[in-house]
Amino acid sequence: MSNEYVTLVSSDNFKYVVDKEVASISTVLKNSQGFEEGKTGRINLDMDGDILECIVEYLYYHYKYKDQAESGDVPEFNIPTHLALELLVKADYLDI
Amino acid sequence: MGRRNYKAGVKGPSSALTEFLKQEGITDRFRNRREIERNGGNQSQTSDQENSPPPPNQFQTLDQQQPEKDDDDDDVSLDIIRSSPTPKEESDDEEIKLMRKAAKRKLKARRGGTTRKNPDSSDDDSHNDLDGNYSSDEDDLGNANLKKFGELDQCIDCGKSIQLTVYSRFIKEKVGYLCDECNQILKNREKQAKQNQLNARKKRKRTAQALLNKTTIKLPKLQDVCIKKITSNITDVDALGDIGQLNLDKISMILSKNRSLNDQTMTLFLSPELKSLSFWDCSDVDSDSLNKIAAFCPNLKSLTLFMCGQLHNDNLQYFATNLKNLKEFRLNGPFLISAKMWIEYFNIIKDQLNKFELRNTHRFTKDSLTALLENCGKKLTSLKLSRLDGLVDQDVYNEVPEKISSNSLTHLEISYPPREECVTDDTLIKILEKCGESLISLNVDGCIGLTDKFLIEGVCKYCINLQHLSMRQLDQVTNEGFSQAFDAYSKINAGGLIEVDLTKCDDIGDEAIYSLLNHSSHTLVELSINSLYRITKDFLSQIFIEDHTQFKKQLKARVEKEKESRSQSQPQQEGEDEEEEEAKDVLHYYHYINLPLLTYLDAGFVRAVTNYGSLWR
Structure with a gap:
């Protein structure tokens, strides 16, 4: 499982190759694997490259620190202010 | 012997446990009371012997297993009800026996672990003096096939032969000694267990603390991160960037979903040109902030406030006078608005509304409904009234x-x-x-x-x-x-x-x-x-299943056949829509x-x- 990857593609054609296990943090991305996206390994997302970059960063942040959350020493995840609103909409869509 | 001493009220040296119990005010009165209840009427007679304070200076050696009795003597003056001597003595007797047995077992274990003594040592003799009942306990010890220090033995774990010393580790469960290496392994394991226990305790403590502080120790969702960022920059409109009305509605929904629509975040949506505003969860928006809606957005045509438990009479009045263009008004849970205020509101706005929706309030009464219909009735195109317990x-x-x-x-x-x-x-x-x-x-x-x-x-x-x-x-x-x-x-x-x-x-x-x-x-x-x-x-x-399939064709034929046979005995029935009054086994045919x-x-x-x-x- 851990060496499988999916490609997340933004609307302006930026591609992010992400570990499947990491992408599965988002239930939406996880469930898309049951459909055509599962065969092609490519998920087209309706968001700009900079937004998607933040999202991929968050997914890895979540993956890295999910076990340490309880010990409390997790660094804060920072997002650029000007993307906050749009990111909120997309994060809601991805359920993360 | 011991009991006689006790009767005279003499104290022996008391154990740490007894001392502790005494300090905490825990006595054996409870046991006494239970005894009394069990013996019914016996308690009427009180014993002089027990009620009199004990003579202070009479000292006699008392075995160590008995100190619990001391409490009893201390409490004598406090006790109101006393049992008759006979049942009490009996219970005490049993108690003493039990305690002695326990102490003996402990002693035995200790002796087994550290020193290698003959079971019938001088220690035990003193106890045997007091009571002869323990012989069975002693026998257990004697049965253990153990060796003395200096002798050769086999490690109980790895089977290696070792020379026993005072430091050799004795494993009670396996009745045998460990070699140094096995002991080291065991020690490490114990250390690890202790560490884990400590960590678990720390974690529990932190969770409890977080609960008290109303914080969560989960990894924040990206949405939470965004909302936090938005909240901290709420006054700086330019910094957040322009996002468009459609997305703002979406954001309003997301904030409601996350239950983070509050006095700060709600200001994000207020703008003077706004025509339509929907807050799906206003439970955290206070009365003053609700007034801001009417103050900042006077051109609103459509207003939706759900879970608006903080909407006061004053707010509604302010809305009535300030929102002159309001055509659509939807409220869910405005239970603070009084029946009188509803009437007043409808009288102010006259026939302004053409869509009205109201849910979950018990203060909307028949008179309020009359006022609504009289003022707005002619122009209403949408009327939704749900769960109005006042009607x-x-x-x-x-x-x-x-x-x-x-x-x-x-x-x-x-x-x-x-x-x-x-x-x-x-x-x-x-x-x-x-x-x-x-x-x-x-x-x-x-x-x-x-x-x-x-x-x-x-x-x-x-x-x-x-x-x-x-x-x-x-x-x-x-x-x-x-x-x-x-x-x-x-x-x-x-x-x-x-x-x-x-x-x-x-x-x-x-x-x-x-x-x-x-x-x-x-x-x-x-x-x-x-x-x-x-x-x-x-x-x-x-x-x-489509009609042209074999299955459906056969079924249809069968149903028609059955119908024919039935119509001979019964009046004609309509084809496909047969009623279910027929017997259960009647076949029905439904087309695709x-x-x-x-x-x-x-x-x-x-x-x-x-x-x-x-x-x-």
């Missing part, structure tokens, strides 16, 4: 048809009245007579007083343009009635329904659904048949029904579907 009178909605103008209402909802009598067939038929022609959507969820009559004489007679019908929990609507109504309905409503919700209409079964689908199959987009347990597997499988637009189907709790879910395509 309790019988046929309280009788005023509605009188006050609304004919055929202007397009959306009507009267749902979940507090009592069955509030909405009756006659009331609803009168309303439908007045506005049925224009009605697009009708919702009578939970009006359990309604029967077949409202469908046959109301909906199917007047509602020629109806598209959405919701009638949850109408358990008085029968299978036959519904079927009859929809067979007739196709004559006046050719368009067909788009959304139908029949959740929990208990009596509805195959025939009713068949009639409904015959009428609306080509337009139906959403259908709920949740909890309609009468729907059968045969029905569902037949309507989804195509549902080209159906996108949402709620078939929860329909047994035929839960068992044969694969039939649905």
Whole structure:
């Protein structure tokens, strides 16, 4: 499982190759694997490259620190202010 | 011997436990009281011997296992009820024995672990003096096949031969010694266990602390991160960037969903040109902030406030005077608005509103409804009243048809009245007579007083343009009635329904659904048949199998054959829509029904579907 990857593609054609296990943090991305996206390994997302970059960063942040959350020493995840609103909409869509 | 000393009230040296119990005020009075209760009336006699304080200076050696008794003597003056000496002595006796036994066991264990003594050592002798009952205990020790220090032994774990020393580790469970290496391993393991225990305790503590501080120690969701960022930059409009009205509505929904719409975040949405505003969860928005809506957005045409428990009379009054263009007003849960204020509000705004929706308040009374209808009735195109527990009178909605103008209402909802009598067939038929022609959507969820009559004489007679019908929990609507109504309905409503919700209409079964689908199959987009347990597997499988298949052809032939044979003995029945009054084993034939637009189907709790879910395509 851990060496499988999916490609997340933004609307302006930026591609992010992400570990499947990491992408599965988002239930939406996880469930898309049951459909055509599962065969092609490519998920087209309706968001700009900079937004998607933040999202991929968050997914890895979540993956890295999910076990340490309880010990409390997790660094804060920072997002650029000007993307906050749009990111909120997309994060809601991805359920993360 | 010991008991005699005790009777004289002499104290021996007390153990740490006894000392502790004494300090904490824990005595054996409880045990005494229980004893008294067990012995019923005996307690009437009190013993002088016990009630008199003990002579202080009489000292005698007392065995160490007895100190618990000391408490008793200390408490004598405090005790109100005393047992008669006989039962008490007995219980004490047992107690002492038990304690001695326990102490002996402990001693034995200790001795086994550290030193290698002969079981019958001098230590025990003293105890044996007091009581001879322990011999059995002593025997256990004697049986252990143990060696003395300096002798050779085998490690109980690895079997290596070792020379015993005082430091050799004795394992009680296995009755034997460990070699140094095995001991080291065990020690490490114990250390690790202790560490884990400590960590677990730390974690528990932190969780408890977090609970007290109302914080969570989970990794924040990206949404939380965004909301935090937005909140901290709420005053700096430019920094957050322009996002467009459509997305703002979406963000309002997301904030409501995350329950983070509050006094700060709500200001994000206020702008003077705003025409429409929807807050789906205002529970954290206080009264002052609600006033801001009217102050900052005077041009609002449509306002939706759900869960607005903090909406006060003052707010509504302010809305009435400031929102001069408001046409659509939807409120859910404004339970602080008084009946009087509602009347006042409608008198101020006159006929300004044309869409009004109100849910979940008990303060909206008959007079409020009258005020609403008198002022806005003529212009209303949408009226939705749900769970208004203040409208309790019988046929309280009788005023509605009188006050609304004919055929202007397009959306009507009267749902979940507090009592069955509030909405009756006659009331609803009168309303439908007045506005049925224009009605697009009708919702009578939970009006359990309604029967077949409202469908046959109301909906199917007047509602020629109806598209959405919701009638949850109408358990008085029968299978036959519904079927009859929809067979007739196709004559006046050719368009067909788009959304139908029949959740929990208990009596509805195959025939009713068949009639409904015959009428609306080509337009139906959403259908709920949740909890309609009468729907059968045969029905569902037949309507989804195309007519030209072998199976359906054979079935049709068989059904017709049976019908022929039956018609010889019984009067003629109508072909496909046979009533269920027939015997159970009668075959039914249902033709194939195509549902080209159906996108949402709620078939929860329909047994035929839960068992044969694969039939649905």
